[in-house]
Amino acid sequence: MHMNSWLLKLLALLMAFGxxxxxxxxxxxxxxxxxxxxxxxxxxxxDGGDSPAPAGDDxxxxxxxxxxxxxxPAPAGDxNIAPAPQDEMMDNCEATVAGTEITMGMFSETAGLDPTVxxxxxxxxxxxLASMFDVLAIYDQVNKEYxxxxxxxxxxxxxxxxxxxxxxxxxxxxxxxxxxxxxxQYTMERFLREGGxxxxxxxxxxxxxxxxxxxxxxxxxxxxxxxxFPYALSDETGMVVxxxxxxxxxxxxxxxxxxxxGLGPYxxxxxxPGEEIVVTAKDDYWGGPVCVxxxxxxxxxxxxxxxxxxQNDEIQVAFLREPRIIAEARANGDDTNGHVFLQNAGGVVFxxxxxxxxxxxxxxxxxxxxxxxxxxxxxxxxxxxxxxGQPGSSLLSPNSIxxxxxxxxxxxxxxxRARELVQEVKDETGWDGSIRLACHNAPSRIxxxxxxxxxxxxxxxxxxxxxxxxxxxxIGTVLVNADFDLACWGFNVSDETPFIPVLQFRSDxxxxxxxxxxxxxxxxxxxxxxxxxxxxxQAALAEIWVVxxxxxxxxxxxxxxEFFIWKPEVGGIVGTQxxxxxxHDAYIEQG
Amino acid sequence: MLRAIGLKLVRLVPVLIIVSLATSLLIELVPGDPIxxxxxxxGDAGDxxxxxxELGLDQNVFSRYVDWLANIVQGDFGEQITRPGVKVADRxxxxxxxxxxxxxxxxxxxxxxxxxxxxxxxxxxxxxxxRLSSGTAFGIxxxxxxxxxxxxxxMFVFHSAIPRYGVLGLGLLWSLWLLGSTxxxxxxxxxxxxxxxxxxxxxAGLTVWLANKWPSFxxxxxxxxxxxxxxxxxxxxxxxxxxxxxxxxxxVFMRLLRGDMQATLQEDYILSARAKGMPPVRILARDAxxxxxxxxxxxxxxxxxxxxxxxxxxxxxxRLPGMGDLIVNDGVNTGDxxxxxxxxxxxATFYVVLNGAIDISYSYLDPxxxxxx
Numbered sequence: 001m002h003m004n005s006w007l008l009k010l011l012a013l014l015m016a017f018g019x020x021x022x023x024x025x026x027x028x029x030x031x032x033x034x035x036x037x038x039x040x041x042x043x044x045x046x047d048g049g050d051s052p053a054p055a056g057d058d059x060x061x062x063x064x065x066x067x068x069x070x071x072x073p074a075p076a077g078d079x080n081i082a083p084a085p086q087d088e089m090m091d092n093c094e095a096t097v098a099g100t101e102i103t104m105g106m107f108s109e110t111a112g113l114d115p116t117v118x119x120x121x122x123x124x125x126x127x128x129l130a131s132m133f134d135v136l137a138i139y140d141q142v143n144k145e146y147x148x149x150x151x152x153x154x155x156x157x158x159x160x161x162x163x164x165x166x167x168x169x170x171x172x173x174x175x176x177x178x179x180x181x182x183x184x185q186y187t188m189e190r191f192l193r194e195g196g197x198x199x200x201x202x203x204x205x206x207x208x209x210x211x212x213x214x215x216x217x218x219x220x221x222x223x224x225x226x227x228x229f230p231y232a233l234s235d236e237t238g239m240v241v242x243x244x245x246x247x248x249x250x251x252x253x254x255x256x257x258x259x260x261x262g263l264g265p266y267x268x269x270x271x272x273p274g275e276e277i278v279v280t281a282k283d284d285y286w287g288g289p290v291c292v293x294x295x296x297x298x299x300x301x302x303x304x305x306x307x308x309x310x311q312n313d314e315i316q317v318a319f320l321r322e323p324r325i326i327a328e329a330r331a332n333g334d335d336t337n338g339h340v341f342l343q344n345a346g347g348v349v350f351x352x353x354x355x356x357x358x359x360x361x362x363x364x365x366x367x368x369x370x371x372x373x374x375x376x377x378x379x380x381x382x383x384x385x386x387x388x389g390q391p392g393s394s395l396l397s398p399n400s401i402x403x404x405x406x407x408x409x410x411x412x413x414x415x416x417r418a419r420e421l422v423q424e425v426k427d428e429t430g431w432d433g434s435i436r437l438a439c440h441n442a443p444s445r446i447x448x449x450x451x452x453x454x455x456x457x458x459x460x461x462x463x464x465x466x467x468x469x470x471x472x473x474x475i476g477t478v479l480v481n482a483d484f485d486l487a488c489w490g491f492n493v494s495d496e497t498p499f500i501p502v503l504q505f506r507s508d509x510x511x512x513x514x515x516x517x518x519x520x521x522x523x524x525x526x527x528x529x530x531x532x533x534x535x536x537x538q539a540a541l542a543e544i545w546v547v548x549x550x551x552x553x554x555x556x557x558x559x560x561x562e563f564f565i566w567k568p569e570v571g572g573i574v575g576t577q578x579x580x581x582x583x584h585d586a587y588i589e590q591g
Numbered sequence: 592m593l594r595a596i597g598l599k600l601v602r603l604v605p606v607l608i609i610v611s612l613a614t615s616l617l618i619e620l621v622p623g624d625p626i627x628x629x630x631x632x633x634g635d636a637g638d639x640x641x642x643x644x645e646l647g648l649d650q651n652v653f654s655r656y657v658d659w660l661a662n663i664v665q666g667d668f669g670e671q672i673t674r675p676g677v678k679v680a681d682r683x684x685x686x687x688x689x690x691x692x693x694x695x696x697x698x699x700x701x702x703x704x705x706x707x708x709x710x711x712x713x714x715x716x717x718x719x720x721x722r723l724s725s726g727t728a729f730g731i732x733x734x735x736x737x738x739x740x741x742x743x744x745x746m747f748v749f750h751s752a753i754p755r756y757g758v759l760g761l762g763l764l765w766s767l768w769l770l771g772s773t774x775x776x777x778x779x780x781x782x783x784x785x786x787x788x789x790x791x792x793x794x795a796g797l798t799v800w801l802a803n804k805w806p807s808f809x810x811x812x813x814x815x816x817x818x819x820x821x822x823x824x825x826x827x828x829x830x831x832x833x834x835x836x837x838x839x840x841x842x843v844f845m846r847l848l849r850g851d852m853q854a855t856l857q858e859d860y861i862l863s864a865r866a867k868g869m870p871p872v873r874i875l876a877r878d879a880x881x882x883x884x885x886x887x888x889x890x891x892x893x894x895x896x897x898x899x900x901x902x903x904x905x906x907x908x909x910r911l912p913g914m915g916d917l918i919v920n921d922g923v924n925t926g927d928x929x930x931x932x933x934x935x936x937x938x939a940t941f942y943v944v945l946n947g948a949i950d951i952s953y954s955y956l957d958p959x960x961x962x963x964x
Binding site: 119272309473479482 | 623624628632635637642645675748810813910926
């Protein structure tokens with residue numbers, strides 16, 4: 001009898017376990033999304049992605065042409081006029097599933113929801129913030145130019161030192177505060193406040209004066225000419241904030257809970273640092289109906305985990321940055337919907353040219369050239385990325401919109417010549433060949449350092465590698481202490497904004513981290529600074545590349561891809577600049 | 592009793608002061624600088640100096656510690672350096688329940704599996720069951736938790752057919768074994784045969800049903816107990832992390848209990864109970880388990896305390912917003928010392944209180960200790 005009761009108890013216990021386990025599940029067959037059986041390798045998109053066209057052709061009438069009644073200077077030049085804010089198809093979200101949710105796996109987490117606090121770019125917060133605040137301008141990835149968004153138009157005077165901005169009329173924040181020029185000025189000036197951390201403060205400081213013409217028209221007076229000023233309107237600095245809300249709740253609370261503080265299609269619903277940012281659609285977005293009800297932004301450490309979550313249908317949009325995983329996604333055919341942002345010169349051997357009075361051996365241009373000739377991009381890629389990266393020793397990737405075979409011919413690795421140069425310096429100066437190489441302890445960077453060490457030693461350098469620390473230690477070594485000869489780094493020259501990253505090569509730049517100074521480079525940078533269209537930008541970049549190959553500020557070995565993919569049923573996501581996506585036209589297709 | 596509790600609470604204070612001071616010194620020694628985390632790769636030396644000045648981070652470690660301690664005494668855990676305006680207390684409130692749930696579920700799963708298995712292995716020492724359970728335990732102990740987590744993801748998330756049909760196969764085999772035992776024990780009586788057949792049918796039915804309703808598990812993320820998605824979603828998101836945590840503990844608990852209980856089963860009063868014809872389950876559960884559980888309870892307490900602060904690997908694998916993730920990623924890696932110090936303080940408090948509670952529980956387990964007091 002006792003045995004019988006024991007058996008019954010055991011069976012009851014088992015049944016309870018079974019019921020509990022089953023209750024945890026759902027009613028489907030537990031199927032898991034898997035990769036297609038026959039992977040189809042895909043080539044990188046030449047135009048940098050295949051995002052849908054951002055808008056239709058039914059543009060509103062152009063704004064005032066600047067012939068001001070109040071006597072304000074009338075900026076000249078071509079005027080960029082805003083296209084219609086929303087795709088016609090999406091006017092009423094007809095073809096979409098209403099009340100839907102998108103979860104996006106991010107690369108890293110923002111430090112907060114205040115545009116002046118978030119460190120910037122799509123890698124760190126810009127996508128989340130753009131969904132809440134919107135931007136004055138966006139980079140049109142189809143036509144490869146900046147176009148107005150919250151703004152109605154912008155145009156420059158002849159010498160590009162004054163930019164006139166006209167805002168769309170009738171746009172208001174959820175509390176009724178109108179979008180006007182004083183709000184834009186307030187937004188930009190906040191970047192200079194104490195506690196501001198966004199790098200936009202550097203170029204906001206170039207604005208000498210905000211000339212308010214009326215509620216919708218203003219002129220930015222710059223302390224220097226800038227041909228691609230609309231970049232500042234499309235970055236965090238162009239995310240207009242509601243002064244009423246900021247003043248009412250204070251900077252700290254605004255950083256955590258900016259409800260009703262933006263003009264974006266979404267409002268903050270939940271911000272749990274370290275966990276998620278949830279935004280919900282506004283029903284009165286100025287650009288029309290918002291079709292996806294909720295977007296959850298979560299950070300999944302590393303591209304492998306992010307891609308696994310994507311494969312398991314836990315996220316619908318994924319941000320991948322690891323070459324091996326990007327290659328896997330391409331092989332699985334998961335790149336049919338998405339967008340690729342190129343970071344040209346994303347992988348470089350940073351060379352100390354004598355920053356802050358230091359005298360490393362690499363102040364000798366021959367050694368800098370030797371480093372550039374010794375570093376073979378393909379070897380580095382094989383070692384660090386298993387051959388899945390985008391090796392290249394030119395300033396630009398062949399996939400860049402500015403690419404030209406002749407203008408941007410890559411540096412051909414030449415170990416013999418590198419050895420000659422190293423020997424020449426040794427014979428001349430008595431230098432023993434020793435050189436320090438700083439990197440960090442991420443697994444791929446350890447492999448990178450091994451490859452770099454081998455290549456440099458083959459050229460006659462005696463390399464002392466320091467890669468024990470974290471990436472923060474490397475930042476301290478390079479940026480704060482300037483205590484390095486060579487370092488693993490990246491310039492990230494994007495097609496949308498080549499000017500800002502290369503500005504560090506100007507001899508008088510505050511952020512010149514390598515101590516590089518060459519008047520020819522300064523002259524070439526001046527041309528890039530005033531370049532307004534893509535032909536002018538290409539010509540200026542080509543000149544920079546010519547100077548580069550004479551003075552060798554650093555050695556380029558790789559282009560980085562910032563790779564966004566989304567599920568086939570998701571559409572309407574728009575890529576802008578700085579690896580950021582905009583969700584105002586996003587939708588999920590029915591069926 | 593109250594005096595004992597009071598004494599333990601008093602002893603808590605110096606322990607926490609020593610722990611927090613040691614943490615403060617250690618965080619100073621390890622790499623990590625919150626200002627570097629703030630400026631990132633786009634900053635420069637000027638930015639570094641500006642932010643250092645703005646945040647008042649140019650104080651020495653002892654000044655910082657005294658300031659922090661003074662705030663703690665007033666109940667203020669301070670703010671995160673790397674996230675302006677984010678209160679450390681809010682982060683702790685947000686992360687502690689996640690880790691607590693995973694640790695608690697892991698411990699409950701570990702005890703539910705290890706106690707019956709360990710007790711039965713002790714009772715049937717030297718038999719096939721004992722050898723099989725011991726071998727399995729040694730195998731599980733040798734798998735580190737990060738590997739166990741990834742294996743569980745591989746099987747339960749991406750190849751769910753493996754555990755699904757594995758359970759189905761085992762269940763059906765068990766059912767067949769029960770039917771076979773009915774035939775082998777056909778002389779035991781009709782009632783017993785009927786129970787065995789019924790059990791075989793129940794086991795077969797249950798496993799087929801379970802295989803049919805096999806739940807899908809998420810690769811990452813955590814649904815909170817209080818979420819609108821419901822309790823079942825919470826359990827579903829916590830299941831794989833909890834199993835990962837439980838696996839190592841199961842093996843250790845099982846081996847420990849088996850050894851202790853084997854010794855207890857040699858006691859005269861157990862032999863006497865057996866001689867009286869008491870059923871084995873009653874002997875194991877009522878007579879042998881309590882005196883055999885001292886080591887198990889001590890170890891379980893220590894393990895539970897350890898899990899609260901030591902699930903960082905599991906949290907990383909499954910992207911759980913827990914204490915380990917907070918202290919390591921938001922604290923140690925970026926040198927955000929208010930996060931590290933406050934997090935460690937909470938863990939140390941929990942750990943010391945838990946062990947004090949275990950000490951007190953001994954007197955309930957062994958009347959001799961109660962009388963001695």
